[in-house]
Amino acid sequence: MSVPDGSLPPARFSAQNRSRALQADIMELILDRDLKAGDALPTEAELTQALGIGRNTLREALKVLQALGVVEIRHGFGMFVAPANFDALADGLTFRGRLSLRHEGNEALQLVDVRQALEAGLIGEAMDLSTPEHLAEIEGTVQRMEALADSGEGFTEVDQTFHFQLFEPLGNELLLNLMSVFWKVYRKIHLELGEDPLISLVETAAVHRGIFEAVKAGDKDLASERLRRHFDGIRAQLTKLRDAP
Known part of the structure; x- marks a missing residue:
């Protein structure tokens, strides 16, 4: 048959x-x-x-x-x-995202959308629970990022620490696990696309400094907006891929 x-x-x-x-x-x-x-x-x-x-x-x-x-x-x-393990989810999403890069990049763009929505949407709640001591820890991470950028060294792990620290006050283990998944996926997609030649390490560190300053000032709208804009570079790359003839 x-x-x-x-x-x-x-x-x-x-x-x-x-x-x-x-x-x-x-x-x-x-x-x-x-x-x-x-x-x-x-x-x-x-x-x-x-x-x-x-x-x-x-x-x-x-x-x-x-x-x-x-x-x-x-x-x-x-x-x-089994204990909580998000490796299978990370592997599956990474594959789907990288596979989409061979075509129009739609799924990779959707994954960036989800990470952007997650961080920009929850930053206000995290700010409500932040303490001066926690803010000092985040600023220390930003300073390490700036020092590495000034010396021309990459700071992927420090970058990841910064984003995790922003949301630690929520005490939401599931959120941190999901952020870990999306970080792994996002990083693989970013490496697949290649570094954006228009954005330097110093500029990237400055973006994170701007996010921190908004958080420290208690300006939720500005912090959310700066987190959304943080993803503009990779979004532009993926959109260009999608719209390519």
Whole structure:
């Protein structure tokens, strides 16, 4: 039986649906039993009986869930609910972003949009919780950035520290994990595009100084606007790629 190009035969499609349903069943079992990160899962024998499936089918589903960061399989010890791990998300988004650069760059541009919205949208709340001591730490990071720029050295790690410090007062672990994911993705896309020859290290450091000064002054609108403008360079590069004939 022929099928349209790019589509799956009915049997294959059905098998994929069953596999996804089984993965969902395992996740529901974890939730129903109120397991938390680090807790042991039931044994293979218990899972096969509870789910009404064979051992090989179970193992295939567990491999997928391990890749997704839901379960952790420790050979010789058993299976456990995995701790928070965003590596799979970072890898997937990085691939999609870099792949889009070979075409029109739409997904890469969307990823930059999300990071921009995340930082510019939450900076006001973070500012409300900032203390003079925390602001002093951020200023120290800016000063390190400026010193490195003056000596002609790159400061990628210091740059990352600066952005993380801005939002530390929120105490939101999920936000910091997502920022870490988007930082990794953004950095890969940035390296793929190449450094913008129109922006020097000193200018980049000055942009961060401007963001900090707005935060220190308590001007939420200005801080948000300067964070949005911080992404203008890579946005222009991606837009040019998208609009190229």
